Amino acid sequence: MCGIVGLLLKDPGLRPRLGELMVPMMIGMTERGPDSAGLAVFTEPVEEGTYKISLYTGEQVVDWKGLLQKLRMAIDAKFDVVTSGNHAVLTSTASPSIVEAWIAEKLPQIAVLSIGRSIDLYKDIGAPADICKRYGFAKLQGTHLVGHTRMATESAVTPAHAHPFTAGHDFCLVHNGSLSNPHLVRRKLEPLGIEFETDNDTEAACRYFEWRLREGDDLKTAVQRGFEELDGFYTFLMGTDDELAIVRDAFACKPAIVAETDDYVAIASEFRSLAHLPGVHKARLFEPKPQEVYAWKV
Amino acid sequence: MESVTKQIADWRLATGRFGQRKVFDLAAVSVRELNQYLHKELPENSLPTVVVNNPDGAHSIAAGMNALVDIEINGHVGYYVAGMNKHARIVVNGNAGPGAAENMMSGLVRVRGFASTSAGASARGGLLVIEGDASLRCGISLKGADIVVGGSVGSFSAFMAQAGRMVICDGAGDALGDSLYEAVIYVRGEVKSLGADAQFEPTTDTDRAVVAELLAVAGFKHDPSEFRRVASARKLYHWNAEAGQEY
Numbered sequence: 001m002c003g004i005v006g007l008l009l010k011d012p013g014l015r016p017r018l019g020e021l022m023v024p025m026m027i028g029m030t031e032r033g034p035d036s037a038g039l040a041v042f043t044e045p046v047e048e049g050t051y052k053i054s055l056y057t058g059e060q061v062v063d064w065k066g067l068l069q070k071l072r073m074a075i076d077a078k079f080d081v082v083t084s085g086n087h088a089v090l091t092s093t094a095s096p097s098i099v100e101a102w103i104a105e106k107l108p109q110i111a112v113l114s115i116g117r118s119i120d121l122y123k124d125i126g127a128p129a130d131i132c133k134r135y136g137f138a139k140l141q142g143t144h145l146v147g148h149t150r151m152a153t154e155s156a157v158t159p160a161h162a163h164p165f166t167a168g169h170d171f172c173l174v175h176n177g178s179l180s181n182p183h184l185v186r187r188k189l190e191p192l193g194i195e196f197e198t199d200n201d202t203e204a205a206c207r208y209f210e211w212r213l214r215e216g217d218d219l220k221t222a223v224q225r226g227f228e229e230l231d232g233f234y235t236f237l238m239g240t241d242d243e244l245a246i247v248r249d250a251f252a253c254k255p256a257i258v259a260e261t262d263d264y265v266a267i268a269s270e271f272r273s274l275a276h277l278p279g280v281h282k283a284r285l286f287e288p289k290p291q292e293v294y295a296w297k298v
Numbered sequence: 299m300e301s302v303t304k305q306i307a308d309w310r311l312a313t314g315r316f317g318q319r320k321v322f323d324l325a326a327v328s329v330r331e332l333n334q335y336l337h338k339e340l341p342e343n344s345l346p347t348v349v350v351n352n353p354d355g356a357h358s359i360a361a362g363m364n365a366l367v368d369i370e371i372n373g374h375v376g377y378y379v380a381g382m383n384k385h386a387r388i389v390v391n392g393n394a395g396p397g398a399a400e401n402m403m404s405g406l407v408r409v410r411g412f413a414s415t416s417a418g419a420s421a422r423g424g425l426l427v428i429e430g431d432a433s434l435r436c437g438i439s440l441k442g443a444d445i446v447v448g449g450s451v452g453s454f455s456a457f458m459a460q461a462g463r464m465v466i467c468d469g470a471g472d473a474l475g476d477s478l479y480e481a482v483i484y485v486r487g488e489v490k491s492l493g494a495d496a497q498f499e500p501t502t503d504t505d506r507a508v509v510a511e512l513l514a515v516a517g518f519k520h521d522p523s524e525f526r527r528v529a530s531a532r533k534l535y536h537w538n539a540e541a542g543q544e545y
């Protein structure tokens with residue numbers, strides 16, 4: 001079992017309150033996912049040619065100033081870092097693949113969680129309320145977000161196995177359910193040069209969709225293709241720099257409910273995570289139908 | 299039609315005993331406290347109408363009832379509302395999460411909004427009314443209860459339903475009545491597909507009378523002759539070793 005939450009704010013006036021509105025949503029999903037939690041928040045994109053890289057350092061204490069100096073010496077570009085506990089968002093004008101390769105070589109204890117111009121990503125093990133507090137989720141601002149609380153059923157409880165999963169740039173996915181053919185998907189993708197970081201089933205779906213997006217599919221087409229390729233139970237919630245999308249498998253075993261008003265679109269596994277939202281009792285409430293892709297643009 | 303008639307009698311009996319109102323605000327007290335009251339602390343005489351406010355999607359509200367009492371829930375509820383209900387008349391003024399009135403034994407459950415998956419699953423008796431749409435697997439393994447849905451039902455509804463009646467005022471998704479036993483489905487709208495061994499059958503006066511009575515109890519105004527009957531072809535009752543098996 002797992003819990004998913006998503007929130008897209010149509011009203012720009014609400015965007016400074018994105019995190020504050022989300023925290024009770026995530027805490028509401030604690031019983032569905034008590035062992036880990038994570039969040040991808042999408043902000044207005046940083047300027048062209050600049051990228052944000054979300055980093056996770058685990059138990060390691062990292063000298064961020066020292067890291068910045070080393071990066072500046074090694075790569076001719078601008079670097080800046082904002083830290084939050086053992087997470088950090090590194091902003092740079094360098095090519096993100098060069099930075100990623102440099103980190104992998106010099107500081108392999110640091111994990112790259114996400115890359116993009118809009119996405120910041122946090123995930124860790126522990127109770128959702130603790131994680132919300134640890135990383136100050138209530139203060140996050142942005143246009144939309146994708147969150148998850150995890151109750152692991154098929155792979156280990158580690159920060160790397162927590163959701164959201166990311167692939168490519170400005171793309172993330174969370175999953176409630178379980179896939180029965182993740183290894184088959186993986187064996188299809190690996191010969192194409194797509195690398196995996198964990199043995200988690202959700203990562204296979206995430207990398208599959210991101211591969212389809214890079215091949216030119218739009219999100220809806222990619223998901224349609226996924227109906228043939230991905231076997232198992234799922235409610236997937238996906239985020240891109242300007243879109244939030246949800247889809248449920250043909251059997252709709254995993255719950256989801258959407259509340260839409262003129263101001264926001266809020267998505268959760270259960271209504272109890274939406275009950276606190278302003279105006280939710282006047283919202284259009286519905287459960288996504290099986291194998292139908294619902295998407296909202298910022 | 300015995301079950302429905304008996305339900306109405308129960309309902310009148312309960313109505314006759316309504317007295318004061320006992321209000322639970324779930325913003326202030328827990329579902330456990332509410333259910334403890336409903337299970338163990340109801341007064342012996344002059345049963346109150348129990349009003350539940352701010353349910354906010356909580357699970358198992360008024361599950362396991364075993365008393366002829368009226369319960370009114372004002373808002374949306376989560377999983378298993380009125381599960382295993384016996385005798386009580388429970389109204390949800392909102393939407394219901396998965397498994398509403400699952401395993402109901404008797405009584406009346408009315409959901410004024412929509413109901414999520416597996417509404418009325420395995421229910422043995424009583425009447426479940428869903429005024430909006432019901433999601434997938436409505437009435438799965440139904441064992442004798444009656445279900446009336448004002449809107450449509452999702453795929454795999456009445457899967458392996460053994461006894462009882464389902465009246466669907468709008469359409470149904472895929473595989474309606476798959477592997478049906480002796481439950482009977484009446485459906486007014488379009489059926490995307492019938493499940494294995496389910497078949498449309500001609501309706502008789504008895505069928506129309508059943509539909510008319512269930513519609514009347516549920517409070518829906520439709521012409522009973524607009525409903526089609528779906529029942530088991532009973533071809534799966536016996537193993538056919540001659541049949542070509544495809545997997």
